[in-house]
Amino acid sequence: MRVACSSQATMGEVTIRRRPPHGLETQPCGPHAFRVGGLPDENKPQNILEEIVWWKAREVEVMRDKQPLALLQALAKKMDPPRDFKAAILAKAKETGRPGLIAEVKKASPSKGVIQPDFDPVRIAKAYEAGGAACLSVLTDEKFFQGSFQNLTRIRAAGVTCPLLCKEFIVEAYQVFKARASGADAILLIAAVLPNADLAYFMKAATNLGMACLIEVHTEGELARVLQLPGVENHLLGINNRDLGTFKVDLATTKRIMDSEWGQQVKDRGIIMVGESGIFTPEDVAFVQQAGCGAILVGESIVKQGDPETGVKALLA
Numbered sequence: 617m618r619v620a621c622s623s624q625a626t627m628g629e630v631t632i633r634r635r636p637p638h639g640l641e642t643q644p645c646g647p648h649a650f651r652v653g654g655l656p657d658e659n660k661p662q663n664i665l666e667e668i669v670w671w672k673a674r675e676v677e678v679m680r681d682k683q684p685l686a687l688l689q690a691l692a693k694k695m696d697p698p699r700d701f702k703a704a705i706l707a708k709a710k711e712t713g714r715p716g717l718i719a720e721v722k723k724a725s726p727s728k729g730v731i732q733p734d735f736d737p738v739r740i741a742k743a744y745e746a747g748g749a750a751c752l753s754v755l756t757d758e759k760f761f762q763g764s765f766q767n768l769t770r771i772r773a774a775g776v777t778c779p780l781l782c783k784e785f786i787v788e789a790y791q792v793f794k795a796r797a798s799g800a801d802a803i804l805l806i807a808a809v810l811p812n813a814d815l816a817y818f819m820k821a822a823t824n825l826g827m828a829c830l831i832e833v834h835t836e837g838e839l840a841r842v843l844q845l846p847g848v849e850n851h852l853l854g855i856n857n858r859d860l861g862t863f864k865v866d867l868a869t870t871k872r873i874m875d876s877e878w879g880q881q882v883k884d885r886g887i888i889m890v891g892e893s894g895i896f897t898p899e900d901v902a903f904v905q906q907a908g909c910g911a912i913l914v915g916e917s918i919v920k921q922g923d924p925e926t927g928v929k930a931l932l933a
């Protein structure tokens with residue numbers, strides 16, 4: 617199996633560059649590092665998503681040094697089988713008549729800083745489950761979201777039964793195995809970062825491990841592209857209402873995309889669409905449900921509540 621994917625995107629598919637075009641500003645030199653001066657402006661990340669992705673490449677290298685892929689694969693093999701993420705959403709939606717809730721365990725974000733200072737991931741996860749969430753999303757990024765893979769492991773070990781999404785910025789197959797070895801039942805794949813060849817490759821890796829994928833788009837063009845992926849109906853699609861470049865959040869993004877011919881195709885093919893980000897009220901839930909979403913992914917509005925169980929109940933009321 618190929619373990620690292622190409623840093624070259626197919627022309628026109630993605631605008632996020634996987635690496636700085638002129639190399640890293642800081643170069644390792646034995647036990648030291650030196651700064652390379654005078655690099656052109658194009659060597660700076662064009663937005664936060666690119667900055668996160670560039671950081672990931674280094675982060676994965678460090679993780680691989682500490683825990684080689686073969687070890688991770690052996691650990692992934694020993695895990696209990698994954699839970700059915702898609703089935704949990706469908707079951708909850710059928711039971712309640714509302715979109716299935718993927719409740720996000722989120723301490724902080726680049727757009728909002730710290731959202732929940734009193735952050736106990738296990739307490740929050742249990743409260744979400746008690747409140748009626750179908751599945752949970754656990755942010756594992758440390759640098760930008762103050763999350764961790766350990767949170768995923770701890771939530772799984774604490775007896776939470778909802779299937780878990782590993783909310784990570786995946787650019788390497790290594791991270792897919794890391795997700796499974798940490799107890800994930802599903803992974804996030806971002807179309808703005810990954811061309812279809814890489815999406816297909818990661819979907820295959822996830823499927824082989826029994827996990828589902830949530831494939832996230834933000835534009836009609838990205839949706840048109842991911843609808844061409846073989847077997848995409850076995851996974852979930854998501855529309856992120858947050859522009860990950862500018863942080864602007866607009867629920868109208870979901871409606872506009874679902875009203876397009878590609879949104880119609882999603883409905884015709886029976887694919888679960890997840891409305892993501894910026895969902896604060898029962899009216900917001902009704903709006904994205906009306907637009908055609910069978911599920912919602914919600915972080916800030918419920919994680920910042922003192923009592924997240926009540927927060928979930930109120931949102932789904």
Ligand SMILES: O=C(O)c1ccccc1NCC(=O)[C@H](O)[C@H](O)COP(=O)(O)O
Nearest residue numbers: 725726727860892893894895914915916
């Ligand atoms: O949340 C951010 O600021 C952010 C910035 C850059 C990349 C991703 C980001 N968030 C990831 C998400 O998509 C959200 O955590 C998720 O959809 C929940 O959103 P919300 O309910 O608005 O917290």
